[in-house]
Amino acid sequence: MAEAGSFADRVKQQADIVRVVGEYVRLKKTGKDFSGLCPFHQEKTPSFTVSPIKQIFYCFGCGKGGDVYNFVMDMEKCEFPEAVKVVAEKCGIAIPRQKERSPEERKENQQRSVLVEMHREAQTFFVKQLEGTLEGKAARAYLEDRGLDKDAIARFGIGYAPSGGDALLRQLKSKYNEKLLVDSGLVSRDQNAGRLFDRFRRRITFPISNESAKIVAFGARALGDDMPKYLNSPETPIYSKSNVLYHMDRAKDALRRQDFAILVEGYMDAIAVARAGISNVVASCGTSLAEPQIKLLGRFTRRVIVNYDPDTAGQAATERSLSLLLEHDFEVRVLALPPVGDKKADPDLFIRERGKDEYLKLLKEAPPYVDYLIARARQMDLTTGEGKQRALNFLLPYIQKIPNGIMRSEWATRIAQQLRIDEPLLRSALSKAAKERRGVITTRPEMSGRAAKPVERRLIRMLAEAQGFRQELAKHLQDARLYHGLETEKIFAALVIASLSGQPLQATEVGAVLEERDRRLLFEILFEEANEPTWEEAMSCIEALQHRQAEQELADVQRSIEANPAAPELRGLLEKKQELMRRLAAAR
Numbered sequence: 001m002a003e004a005g006s007f008a009d010r011v012k013q014q015a016d017i018v019r020v021v022g023e024y025v026r027l028k029k030t031g032k033d034f035s036g037l038c039p040f041h042q043e044k045t046p047s048f049t050v051s052p053i054k055q056i057f058y059c060f061g062c063g064k065g066g067d068v069y070n071f072v073m074d075m076e077k078c079e080f081p082e083a084v085k086v087v088a089e090k091c092g093i094a095i096p097r098q099k100e101r102s103p104e105e106r107k108e109n110q111q112r113s114v115l116v117e118m119h120r121e122a123q124t125f126f127v128k129q130l131e132g133t134l135e136g137k138a139a140r141a142y143l144e145d146r147g148l149d150k151d152a153i154a155r156f157g158i159g160y161a162p163s164g165g166d167a168l169l170r171q172l173k174s175k176y177n178e179k180l181l182v183d184s185g186l187v188s189r190d191q192n193a194g195r196l197f198d199r200f201r202r203r204i205t206f207p208i209s210n211e212s213a214k215i216v217a218f219g220a221r222a223l224g225d226d227m228p229k230y231l232n233s234p235e236t237p238i239y240s241k242s243n244v245l246y247h248m249d250r251a252k253d254a255l256r257r258q259d260f261a262i263l264v265e266g267y268m269d270a271i272a273v274a275r276a277g278i279s280n281v282v283a284s285c286g287t288s289l290a291e292p293q294i295k296l297l298g299r300f301t302r303r304v305i306v307n308y309d310p311d312t313a314g315q316a317a318t319e320r321s322l323s324l325l326l327e328h329d330f331e332v333r334v335l336a337l338p339p340v341g342d343k344k345a346d347p348d349l350f351i352r353e354r355g356k357d358e359y360l361k362l363l364k365e366a367p368p369y370v371d372y373l374i375a376r377a378r379q380m381d382l383t384t385g386e387g388k389q390r391a392l393n394f395l396l397p398y399i400q401k402i403p404n405g406i407m408r409s410e411w412a413t414r415i416a417q418q419l420r421i422d423e424p425l426l427r428s429a430l431s432k433a434a435k436e437r438r439g440v441i442t443t444r445p446e447m448s449g450r451a452a453k454p455v456e457r458r459l460i461r462m463l464a465e466a467q468g469f470r471q472e473l474a475k476h477l478q479d480a481r482l483y484h485g486l487e488t489e490k491i492f493a494a495l496v497i498a499s500l501s502g503q504p505l506q507a508t509e510v511g512a513v514l515e516e517r518d519r520r521l522l523f524e525i526l527f528e529e530a531n532e533p534t535w536e537e538a539m540s541c542i543e544a545l546q547h548r549q550a551e552q553e554l555a556d557v558q559r560s561i562e563a564n565p566a567a568p569e570l571r572g573l574l575e576k577k578q579e580l581m582r583r584l585a586a587a588r
């Protein structure tokens with residue numbers, strides 16, 4: 001978080017949260033604050049509030065809240081350092097160059113930027129080859145045949161790696177040493193002769209960019225019948241296959257806007273779908289998704305339509321990806337395209353042959369994953385008991401992942417009907433399987449909806465805002481142990497620590513150490529209409545708390561006396577009772 005004096009802190013001091021949020025949300029002034037429709041949940045009346053004084057926001061509807069960085073992190077689905085950059089840029093604050101920590105780190109960073117530079121040069125080279133050489137001409141004819149015109153070639157940076165075997169190598173050799181060339185993955189070394197040569201030869205090249213739109217690898221498709229048909233960059237210091245989704249750099253906006261992703265297998269598919277005007281498409285560029293890719297995607301949306309190839313490998317990949325997506329709590333639908341003529345259709349072929357409207361229509365109708373799976377199971381041989389058992393074993397692991405019990409039960413009925421399996425039998429298999437698996441407990445943040453007592457609310461507000469005396473007040477509360485046992489105890493404890501530090505309050509940081517319901521309550525209290533706090537008011541709140549505490553103690557003492565009237569400590573208890581009654585009477 002923004003440590004005092006850090007760059008992030010300086011940016012936060014200068015940034016105006018109302019202006020930054022105002023770029024995303026239409027805000028209206030209401031009293032001291034601003035309000036608008038929450039960008040994080042659907043609503044018709046504004047419950048999203050921004051305070052220019054406190055420089056925080058809070059949504060009374062969904063409970064999201066925090067400072068300008070939290071807002072940008074949620075909006076842009078990015079991490080903290082990225083959010084600092086975004087806010088700095090919006091406010092015209094120059095971003096200092098990052099300090100590297102150790103010499104090794106500096107060397108690694110240097111190597112990485114050299115490798116990125118090499119990829120940029122390779123990209124220029126491949127594009128030139130496609131544009132200006134005889135061989136490139138043949139490649140262009142192939143691309144045109146696949147429906148990729150000049151615009152598409154330029155838009156997706158498609159290029160060509162010539163057949164010679166060392167054309168790129170010759171280009172790069174003068175500037176980079178052998179180790180770097182090999183490390184880049186653009187150049188390979190002959191195992192026997194030790195000679196260097198181009199990794200990609202006689203292939204159409206597709207630049208693969210990371211999330212920040214830097215080219216870090218290439219995918220390459222053979223022009224002729226060379227094997228393999230598709231060849232990708234190897235793992236390098238700047239590229240790890242499982243960390244990158246093709247087209248992610250361009251899909252970000254659309255993913256956020258539409259809140260769902262279309263997941264396809266290869267770059268040709270992603271390009272075809274994106275060209276059809278559907279920008280929220282990404283490709284896994286491998287047969288199935290890897291966990292880091294799912295996490296990357298999850299920063300933008302939790303809804304996915306999987307549209308893999310209809311061949312056996314594609315089906316297996318779909319099912320593996322399904323498992324992983326469900327484990328990560330994604331809402332998943334599956335689009336299995338019908339064949340075009342007698343050909344099985346991947347998205348690329350389908351859109352070329354049947355057009356984008358037809359594709360869009362099928363996309364809209366894409367069924368939930370369970371329907372897809374039932375359809376798959378029905379293709380199995382269901383005439384024998386064994387066959388049915390196999391179909392059931394295929395389905396069970398997925399059905400178990402349905403988090404909602406009622407839904408799970410409905411699906412069980414449907415599966416039983418469609419596969420003609422005895423329903424009680426199916427249910428017992430399901431519950432047996434459920435007992436065996438580890439319980440997955442998903443907790444949802446509950447709405448706070450708590451009516452903490454006004455006195456507590458008032459004191460919390462003062463601890464947060466009363467610049468003149470919050471430190472003093474915190475000491476008082478702590479010494480008298482006044483907030484112990486209160487419903488708001490944890491909020492008090494966090495605020496007391498923050499106040500004793502003497503630093504101005506960072507509501508977000510206090511919120512970060514609290515449980516969700518406490519964090520919400522804190523933000524609600526901070527946004528309440530309130531008068532300027534005074535020390536007199538603070539003291540009267542404290543008296544009220546003391547009174548309440550005494551009443552509580554009195555009740556406890558009374559209970560102890562009644563529970564065991566013959567106890568040896570009875571006398572002590574009675575004395576204590578007298579004293580508490582005196583105290584309460586005096587306070588009245």
Ligand SMILES: [Zn+2]
Pocket residue numbers: 038039040041048059060061062063064
């Ligand atoms: Zn909201």
